[in-house]
Amino acid sequence: MGHKSESDQPDAGLKSLNHYSNRLPLWRYWPRQQLIPLIRYETPYLAWVQEKVRTPTLDSYFAFTANLGTHTFFMVFLPFLFWCGSPSMGRGLVHILASGVFWSGFIKDLLCLPRPLSPPLQRITMSGSAALEYGFPSTHSTNAVSVAVYALGLLGSPESTLSAQATLLLQCVTYMYVVSIVLGRLYCGMHGMLDCTVGCALGAGIGLIQFHYGPAFEEFIVSASLKDISLLALLIISLVRVHPEPADDCPCFDDSVAFAGVMLGVDVSSWHFADIWDGYPAGSIPYDLNTVGWIKTVIRLVVGVLCVFAWRTVMKPALLRILPPIFRTLEKLGLLLPRRFFTTASKYTTVPSNLKDRDVLPNFSDIPSIITTMRHPRRRAISVGPQSEADAYExxxxxxxxxxxxxxxxxxxxxxxxxxxxxxxxxxxxxxxxxxxxxxxxxxxxxxxxxxxxxxxxxxxxxxxxxxxxxxxxxxxxEKEVFSQIKKPRVRYDVEVVTKLVVYAGIPWIVIEVAPLLFDLIGLGVPHVV
Known part of the structure; x- marks a missing residue:
């Protein structure tokens, strides 16, 4: 089993000022050095504002609402759109979120900019994993703004069939949502103004692109040839490969791989699904509330979610057992391009079965703690001090x-x-x-x-x-004192990249193709229109 030697520990011996100049090429190091003073300049002001406005109620509110901007929240609830008659909107949101997570993570690992220092800021959160990433730009802000821009575009579209009152209500909810997420990142000490501003700009761009060009892309997907869809899949996999190598052991790449897999799975499954169902618009999953009813609808959702969790529970450990021998063979042939911080297959025999991962989709075992968190929103952690290698070096x-x-x-x-x-x-x-x-x-x-x-x-x-x-x-x-405080990152294995890509590409396949067929099989589907 792989393990870290002393030489694999965070190499504080590089000296903090030289660490990034040694790890990054000049074209990445130079812009980082230009932006670092801005992050340091705004930090004391953020801390001053945080102290002035903080209350226990706001702590709980912003820590809780931060969950609504996470990848996990969207991954859990997006399948409902596919199963409840809105697959087009579901695909649009997947494209938005996958693009936001990928490109914000791309920029994070490209520039390796830290979060504002703690202290003086106190970091308020219900999940400590977010603090392990670099800070610039804010992925929460990117997600929230991209979804909000897309939603507002749909609400204001001439094709919208909602009443004026319903439209106004949903617009207000959307504005409240995005303001809560973005201001919450500042309030909770997780990001600075620079992080959130660039995150918002990135999100707005992604939302506008999806609103204006999403329908054309959707039409391309459902009518594409095998060659076209293969080239699209190859493009997505290529983007994963060219994702920048970070200077520190940052989990941004894991999220990028997961959502690249989700986008790959959504597009390929939607393309293939268009040929399965006859009598329905291309790419749509059969559903009608009047026909199915509320009880069967709820059962559909429960059965579908169980299918998704079953896929992940079975496939992840299976791939972690199957892939290492294959990777060792490819490594001997020189066909692998190893990534920094990932242990190559020749250096370990097996991957631990209890591997703790930063998963976008939670495990079955995580569900009780998630429910507890939802029931007790006042539970949150307040941390002061370095939480990651990037924090320590800064x-x-x-x-x-x-x-x-x-x-x-x-x-x-x-x-x-x-x-x-x-x-x-x-x-x-x-x-x-x-x-x-x-x-x-x-x-x-x-x-x-x-x-x-x-x-x-x-x-x-x-x-x-x-x-x-x-x-x-x-x-x-x-150096010894600061690095002794942070939680050392676990050993990461090269097979995890492919495993994550396959597992998360398979989730949309389960949602779009397998679950609807199962619904029909057990009497939860809609009669076919012929």
Whole structure:
């Protein structure tokens, strides 16, 4: 079984300021360096606003509503659209969400920009997995805005058959939804203004493209030839392959693979499904509420969801057993292109059966905890300090930045200026500068450094030789301390990429082709129109 050696642990020895310059090519490192100051600049302001407006009720509200912008929420509820007579809208939302998750994850791994520092921000969430990703741009914002733009476009379309009152109500709900998600990312300390602004712009673009060009693409799907659909599938798989390699062990790629698989499965299944059902519009799943009734409709949904979970429960472990020998053979032939942070098949014998994964679709075992969370929305976690390798490196980088600025005498931090007497002795001001205090907290990503002032602004350097030795020792101590706080990422196996792609491509196949056939077989379908 694969395991990490000491050399595989987070390599803090690269020194925080050089870590990304060593890991990223210049064309990716340069824009990252241009954007980092903006993220650092806005952090104390975000922390100041967070403290001023925070209440227990808002904590619970924004932590809870954040779930409505997650991939899991949409993956659980999107199948209902296919089974309840709205497959076209279902495909549109899949294209929107898959594009948003893929391209926001693409940009995240391309630029490797961290979230705003904690401290001074406190991160409020019901799920800690989101903090393991890079921050720029906000995927929650991308998802929420893309769905909102698409929904508002449909509501305002001349083809809409809803009444004026219903349209107004749904428009208000849509605006409230998107505002809650985007502001919630700022309130919860998970993102900054830059992250959310770019995420919103990306989402708006995706939503507009789907609204204007989605019908033409749908017509292409249901009438495509085998060659056309094969080229589309190849394009999606190629995009997965060219997804940027991150500098840290970030799970953005996992989400991108999952939703690339979902889009692949939706398009191929919709194309194939169009030839199965006669007497219905191409690509539509037979359903009529008057014919089926409410009871059978609910049973359809339950049976369909069980089919999806059964597929995932069976196929994931099966693929994790079948693929390693195949990958070892391909590796010997030189036909594999390994990804950073993924262990190649030649270095392990088996994949653990209890592999803990960051899954878009939850396991059966996760359902009780999800229900508990929904029933008790006041449950949330508030964390302070680094939560990922990206957090740790940014914490160390900011400490080194302040240390070097102190040594060069460029400037003292606002906190230091407000807390130092004329004779140089540190003291507390009666009226400390609030924003300065928040800036002073930046880079204090550990309980020890938060409790004791070890900032370079108040640390003397007696001599040149001694100061160099002290700086090196301080850097090593800082790195060990910060990295000891974060949860080390688990071993990731190369077969997981193909496994995830196949499993998630199979989910739409279950939803679009298998479930409707099963509905007919057990008497939950609609009589065929001939």
């Amino acid at each position: 914490t160390l980088a900011y400490r080194e930045k302040r240390r070097r600025e102190s040594q060069s005498g460029n400037r003292a931090s606002p906190a230091a200026e407000g807390e130092t007497k004329s004779n140089g002795a540190p003291t507390m001001s009666r009226k400390p500068t609030t924003l300065g205090d928040y800036e002073g907290m930046m880079g204090r990503g550990s309980p020890h450094s938060s409790a004791v002032d070890v900032s370079p602004e108040t640390t003397p350097f007696p001599s040149a030789d001694f100061s160099i030795e002290t700086e090196l020792e301080a850097e090593q101590r800082d």
